[in-house]
Amino acid sequence: MTAPIPTALRAGVRRGVVEFLNSLRSPTDVGFWIVGAIVTVVVLWFLRTDRIAELDITTAQFIFPGLLAVQLLIAATWGVGVMISTEREDGTLLRAKALPHGTLTYATGITMRSLLESAVAVALVLVPSLFLVGGLLDRGPVALAAVGILVLGFVALFPIGLAVGALSRNPRAVSGWGLLVGAAVVFASGIFVPLITFPEWAQVIGQLLPLYWLGLLLRSVLLPENLHVVEIGESWRTLEAFGVLGAWAVVGILIAPPLLRRMARRESGTSLERARQKALQRV
Amino acid sequence: MRHDDVILEASGLRMTYGETEVLRGVDLRAGRGEVVALLGPNGAGKTTTVEILEGFRAPSAGTVRVLGEDPLTAGEGWRAQVGVVLQSWRDHGGWRVRDLLDLVRRSYLPYGRDLYDVDALLDEVGLSTHAAARIRTLSGGQRRRLDVAIGIVGRPAVLFLDEPTAGFDPVARRDFHELVHRLADLADTTILLTTHDLGEAERLADRILILDGGVIVADGSPEALAREVAGSTEVRWVHDGERHVHATADATGFVRDLLARHPDGVEGLEIVRATLEDAYLAMVRRHENTELEGADR
Numbered sequence: 001m002t003a004p005i006p007t008a009l010r011a012g013v014r015r016g017v018v019e020f021l022n023s024l025r026s027p028t029d030v031g032f033w034i035v036g037a038i039v040t041v042v043v044l045w046f047l048r049t050d051r052i053a054e055l056d057i058t059t060a061q062f063i064f065p066g067l068l069a070v071q072l073l074i075a076a077t078w079g080v081g082v083m084i085s086t087e088r089e090d091g092t093l094l095r096a097k098a099l100p101h102g103t104l105t106y107a108t109g110i111t112m113r114s115l116l117e118s119a120v121a122v123a124l125v126l127v128p129s130l131f132l133v134g135g136l137l138d139r140g141p142v143a144l145a146a147v148g149i150l151v152l153g154f155v156a157l158f159p160i161g162l163a164v165g166a167l168s169r170n171p172r173a174v175s176g177w178g179l180l181v182g183a184a185v186v187f188a189s190g191i192f193v194p195l196i197t198f199p200e201w202a203q204v205i206g207q208l209l210p211l212y213w214l215g216l217l218l219r220s221v222l223l224p225e226n227l228h229v230v231e232i233g234e235s236w237r238t239l240e241a242f243g244v245l246g247a248w249a250v251v252g253i254l255i256a257p258p259l260l261r262r263m264a265r266r267e268s269g270t271s272l273e274r275a276r277q278k279a280l281q282r283v
Numbered sequence: 284m285r286h287d288d289v290i291l292e293a294s295g296l297r298m299t300y301g302e303t304e305v306l307r308g309v310d311l312r313a314g315r316g317e318v319v320a321l322l323g324p325n326g327a328g329k330t331t332t333v334e335i336l337e338g339f340r341a342p343s344a345g346t347v348r349v350l351g352e353d354p355l356t357a358g359e360g361w362r363a364q365v366g367v368v369l370q371s372w373r374d375h376g377g378w379r380v381r382d383l384l385d386l387v388r389r390s391y392l393p394y395g396r397d398l399y400d401v402d403a404l405l406d407e408v409g410l411s412t413h414a415a416a417r418i419r420t421l422s423g424g425q426r427r428r429l430d431v432a433i434g435i436v437g438r439p440a441v442l443f444l445d446e447p448t449a450g451f452d453p454v455a456r457r458d459f460h461e462l463v464h465r466l467a468d469l470a471d472t473t474i475l476l477t478t479h480d481l482g483e484a485e486r487l488a489d490r491i492l493i494l495d496g497g498v499i500v501a502d503g504s505p506e507a508l509a510r511e512v513a514g515s516t517e518v519r520w521v522h523d524g525e526r527h528v529h530a531t532a533d534a535t536g537f538v539r540d541l542l543a544r545h546p547d548g549v550e551g552l553e554i555v556r557a558t559l560e561d562a563y564l565a566m567v568r569r570h571e572n573t574e575l576e577g578a579d580r
Contacts, residue, residue, distance in 0.1 A: 004359060004393040011389045018386070022377035091372025095433070097339070098367035099390040100359040268339040269330055269370055269445065 008101035012108020019109060020116040036074070037124035040067055041132060048133045055227060060133045065218035066191035067125055068150065073186065073211055075121035076154050077161040078178045080114050084165025084263075085174045089275060094267045103264040107256075111158065118154055138224060145221045153214040156245050159252025160210075166263040169275050191215050194230045203232060210248040213241045288315040289348075290441055290473040291336065296345035298331050298497075305331050306342070307497035313490075315440075316471040318463070320488035322478055322563065327494045329477035330370065333443050336475065337367055350440060363394035366439030366472075368430045370446050376419030380410055383418065384432055391437035399436050408432045408462060424455030431462065435472075442466070444476035448483060456483070463487050481563045493563065509559045521551040 023029040044067070047060040055062070087093050096106035130136055137143050168174050186192070188202065189211035195203050206212045219227065220236035228236045291313040298306040305328045313319045321329050334340045335347060338354025347354055352361050375383050385401050392398070405411050408428040413421060421429065427447060434442055447463075448456045460483070467474060478484055484491045485505045493501040493508075501508055516534045520527050522545055531537045534554050542549060557565075 002393045007389065007393045011386060014389070015386055018378065018382055026377065087374065090374045091369065092374040094339075094369060094372070095374055098337070098362075098365075098369070098434075099387060100363040100394060102362075102390060105390060268334050270334060270340070272372070273330075273370075 004101055005104070008104045009108050012105040013112050015105060015109030016112020016114075016116065019113045023113070023117070033121060033124055036071075036121075037128070040071075040125050041128045044129050044133045055230065057224060057227070058133075058135060061135050061223065063192050064129060064133070064136055065146075065222045066186075066215050067129075068122055068146070069153065069189075069191060069211055069215045069218055070186055071121040071125050072118055072150060072153050072214070073157060073182060075118040076114055076157040077164070078175075078182050079117060080110065080158060080161030081164035081168070081174045081178055082171055083113075084110065084162065085168050086171040088165070088169045088263070088267065089171055089272070089279070091272060093264065094269065094272060097264050097267050103260060107162075107260050110162070114158055114161070115154065118150075122150060136222070139221060142221050146218055149214070149217045149221065152242075152245055152249065153210075153217075156210045156214070156248040156252060159249075159256045162252075162256050163259050166259040170279070172279075185209055185211055188212075189215055196230055196232055207232070207244075210245055213245045217241045217245065289313075290315050290317075290350060291475065292348045293332075293336065294346055296332065296335060296347070297343045298328070298335070298340075299343045305497055306335075306345075309345070309494065309497070309499055311492055311499060311502075313473050313475060315473055316467070318467050318474045318476070318487055318489050320476050320478055320484035320491045321494055322481060322484045322491050323494035324479055327479075328497045329479075329494055330445055332494065333445050333475065333477055337365065337443055338362075360394060363391055363396065363437055364440045366434040366437065366442040368434040368442070368444045368447060370449070373419075376417065378418050379415055380418060380421070380429055381405065381414040384429070384436060387433050388436045394437070396438050398438060399432075401436070404432050404436055407465070409458065422455075423450050424452070424458070427451070427455075427459065428462065431459075435466065439472065441473045441475070444474065446477055446479075448478070448480070460486055481560050485559055505559055508563075509557065516557055517553075517555040519551070519553040519555065520549045522549050526551075 044060045044064065047063070048058055050059040051057070052059055052062060084093075093103075093106060096102035099105065164174060164178070188206050189195075189209045190198065190206050191211065195206045195212065198206065216231065216236065217238070219231075220238060220241070228234055231237070289312055291311075293312070294310045296306050296309040297304070309328070309332055311319075311321075311332075321332060323329050331340070335342045336349055336354060338349075338357060341355055349357075350361060350364055354361075354365075381401060384405065388398055388401055399407075402411070402414070405414050408431060410425060410428060410432070413425060418426065418429065431444070431447070434444070444463075448459050451459065463474065463476075464487070466472060476487065488505070490502070490504055491508060492499050501511070503511070516531060518529045518531060518534055518537055518541070520541065529537065538552070538554065
């Protein structure tokens with residue numbers, strides 16, 4: 001006999017891996033990531049010779065850390081929200097709920113799958129860019145810290161996606177509104193335009209968002225050291241960045257389990273049927 | 284008598300969604316190894332009842348005991364003894380049949396139950412040749428049999444089947460009935476299934492509960508339910524070119540009188556015994572009528 005919780009976790013890891021491999025066979029899923037990566041790399045390619053004179057780097061170099069952050073936002077937040085709301089609608093979660101520790105297995109599976117997808121999403125932009133765009137790894141070994149920063153970013157961004165999925169059972173709304181809100185968040189976080197050029201109130205909003213701090217941390221290890229001059233306070237604010245991003249992560253880890261339990265509790269065939277009827281009426 | 288061992292018990296179940304009362308005081312019980320069909324027209328509250336028993340939703344009022352526990356507060360050990368076959372959805376389409384069944388089986392490993400072997404079970408439900416197929420490529424009947432395999436792989440003490448054959452063609456339906464019979468014979472599994480098909484309830488169940496308008500309107504073995512309406516045996520005949528129909532408890536006596544009253548001859552005499560189908564329709568109709576009277580008051 002084996003212990004219940006470790007068994008559920010192992011089943012969840014297995015579930016996540018199978019789901020990930022299955023999604024690699026889905027033309028829609030694969031197409032989405034490939035097209036995204038191609039567009040990104042093409043943009044970087046065109047900007048590779050476009051120099052920002054006062055900073056003495058290329059525009060491609062300057063926006064590259066932000067692109068990694070955006071890939072993570074798409075995979076770990078938006079993608080997870082869409083995935084969970086879809087699986088609530090199609091009955092996956094209800095089936096999970098019928099099994100002992102099924103919700104735990106399901107949540108572990110989602111985490112595993114999202115982790116793998118996030119890694120692929122980042123690699124899809126990272127690997128071709130390294131070959132096509134110069135100067136991306138000028139910092140040498142320091143750049144390796146980006147891996148750890150991306151992991152922390154995942155821990156901060158993933159629970160937000162989980163919360164979105166737990167609060168909505170309409171995948172079309174999550175997908176559509178998610179892209180709009182996501183684009184607004186990317187803009188407000190100063191990913192492509194430095195926050196320092198924004199009015200002060202907009203800077204306050206930007207600094208509340210986890211994506212700003214993720215972008216800042218990535219820039220601090222991927223851009224030349226002297227570029228902190230275009231950041232707020234003319235500093236990389238490494239400590240604050242880890243503090244705020246870490247706080248998002250801790251809050252996320254704390255609120256995710258009760259949110260998941262609430263979602264699972266509300267799941268039933270009749271609630272599914274009602275949502276389905278509503279979806280059919282809309283069409 | 285093994286059926287005396289009560290596995291499943293509910294009393295005074297009520298369920299209200301906003302203004303609508305879906306259940307208005309449902310009582311039911313089932314013993315060990317018993318196959319009970321919850322029969323009723325669409326919208327009668329069958330799924331709601333089953334979901335309360337499964338612990339998927341809380342009733343507005345009433346008490347429930349399944350395997351001696353309240354499904355809402357029972358733990359994972361209880362969950363491991365309860366098999367659930369939901370109404371069909373479209374989940375896990377990208378999974379291979381065997382992979383999903385195997386993953387589900389793993390969830391039951393810690394609970395010390397004598398689990399089915401995945402391949403033996405696939406064989407049992409007739410899906411051996413589809414073990415490597417993606418679930419979205421299965422037909423409706425195959426998909427439903429996989430649902431059942433998922434529901435029983437943990438060898439549950441209680442199995443809930445919600446509308447197991449909805450949308451089946453006749454062959455798939457017959458195969459499925461055979462499968463349920465084998466299950467009921469093989470293990471001491473208590474099975475509660477919902478259906479709106481009377482023939483199905485008759486073929487599968489030891490006992491039929493007819494649910495309509497949120498209450499149980501009849502409870503008994505198929506034979507007992509048919510007997511209950513023996514009073515409505517129909518006598519049909521033609522006299523003077525006119526068709527007559529009369530319902531009576533004593534068909535023999537009525538026919539004797541009839542023939543005596545019309546010595547000049549009665550033609551086309553027919554005596555039709557009420558079937559359980561008539562009983563079902565009569566009960567539902569009677570219930571609907573009282574419903575209407577109640578609404579008028």
